[in-house]
Amino acid sequence: MNIQRFKELIEAYGTRSERWPEADRHAALIFLEAERDAVEIINELRRLDEALDADIVAQSTNLKADILHQISLTTVNRAEKNRDDLFSKLWHWLGPYANGSFVIWRPAIAACIPLLTGVYLGSVVETGSDDQLFEWEEDIYVMGLVSENEEQE
Amino acid sequence: MVEKSEAALVKLVARKNQAAFKKLLNMHLSGINRYTVRMIGNAANAEDITQEVFLRLWTRADSYKPEASKLSTWLHNIAHNLCIDYFRKNNRFIQDSSEIYETEESLHLTPVSGRPHGIATSGSDEPEHELAKKNRDHDVKKALMTLPERQRSAIIMCHYQGVSNKDAAHIMEVSVDALESLLSRGRLKLRKLLTEDGKS
Numbered sequence: 001m002n003i004q005r006f007k008e009l010i011e012a013y014g015t016r017s018e019r020w021p022e023a024d025r026h027a028a029l030i031f032l033e034a035e036r037d038a039v040e041i042i043n044e045l046r047r048l049d050e051a052l053d054a055d056i057v058a059q060s061t062n063l064k065a066d067i068l069h070q071i072s073l074t075t076v077n078r079a080e081k082n083r084d085d086l087f088s089k090l091w092h093w094l095g096p097y098a099n100g101s102f103v104i105w106r107p108a109i110a111a112c113i114p115l116l117t118g119v120y121l122g123s124v125v126e127t128g129s130d131d132q133l134f135e136w137e138e139d140i141y142v143m144g145l146v147s148e149n150e151e152q153e
Numbered sequence: 154m155v156e157k158s159e160a161a162l163v164k165l166v167a168r169k170n171q172a173a174f175k176k177l178l179n180m181h182l183s184g185i186n187r188y189t190v191r192m193i194g195n196a197a198n199a200e201d202i203t204q205e206v207f208l209r210l211w212t213r214a215d216s217y218k219p220e221a222s223k224l225s226t227w228l229h230n231i232a233h234n235l236c237i238d239y240f241r242k243n244n245r246f247i248q249d250s251s252e253i254y255e256t257e258e259s260l261h262l263t264p265v266s267g268r269p270h271g272i273a274t275s276g277s278d279e280p281e282h283e284l285a286k287k288n289r290d291h292d293v294k295k296a297l298m299t300l301p302e303r304q305r306s307a308i309i310m311c312h313y314q315g316v317s318n319k320d321a322a323h324i325m326e327v328s329v330d331a332l333e334s335l336l337s338r339g340r341l342k343l344r345k346l347l348t349e350d351g352k353s
Binding site for chain 2 (some may be wrong): 008011012013014019021022045047048049051052054055057058059060063064066067068070071072074
């Protein structure tokens with residue numbers, strides 16, 4: 001450290017040592033203790049730091065809430081956009097016009113989907129056998145006879 | 154240690170964790186807002202930029218590389234670039250505004266006398282002291298706004314924000330020597346505007 005470098009340092013970073021670059025701080029502090037000229041430089045330039053330090057920025061009270069509101073909106077918008085994207089992609093894929101040409105097989109597939117679903121459900125879901133239906137009818141008939149006899153007695 | 158926990162929080166923010174975002178907001182909001190207010194000189198526009206900085210943290214957290222820079226530096230970088238964009242869009246302060254404000258007389262600034270600010274000499278002059286302090290705050294803001302944007306940004310980062318010279322140089326995409334030159338020229342002009350010493 002020499003007087004030239006010390007002056008450059010103070011002119012750039014100010015008179016407070018905590019603002020000096022780490023690489024120069026230790027050497028500058030030793031230089032300041034040893035050299036009277038260094039103290040004079042500090043005294044000469046101190047007032048600017050005092051003036052700058054007097055400036056205070058008031059913090060907005062709503063800013064934090066505004067930002068949190070914004071990000072929640074962003075999250076909702078993104079979810080809606082993703083859902084809309086998926087729906088519109090499917091809709092366009094099913095439409096008969098793809099890339100400007102007429103394509104019939106896509107809407108045909110779309111129209112077949114309910115038919116195929118019905119066939120599948122019809123083959124898989126059990127509706128009960130005719131024997132079971134007959135047994136239920138017989139039971140109801142017997143119960144009807146019993147209640148008729150009870151009323152006559 | 155702080156950087157490690159911040160990096161972990163940013164990872165959570167990338168997965169859209171709002172609690173992690175809130176923590177980072179509490180840690181960095183006031184600092185970033187002070188930077189933008191001093192840079193822009195208008196609280197309402199500065200707050201818009203601060204909001205945008207944190208929206209970018211929310212939407213682009215996955216692009217933050219903790220091994221490359223501290224989160225504070227990354228956020229200052231975004232804020233600095235947004236401020237520069239703001240000036241470009243508004244076509245203001247791009248040229249060296251020192252041509253507009255040549256002397257402290259043209260700005261009607263009151264130079265600092267021997268007495269340090271913030272120290273009242275007696276209870277009786279407190280209202281005058283408060284008024285003087287308010288005027289002083291206003292003068293500093295006004296003087297900062299006369300600086301070219303790069304000099305202003307360098308001074309705000311190194312004087313007010315506690316950003317290291319290497320980080321500030323990285324944010325401004327200049328060498329450390331060039332940053333020191335920006336700081337010296339900026340401070341010299343502020344000294345002329347704000348202190349009686351600067352007149353001589």
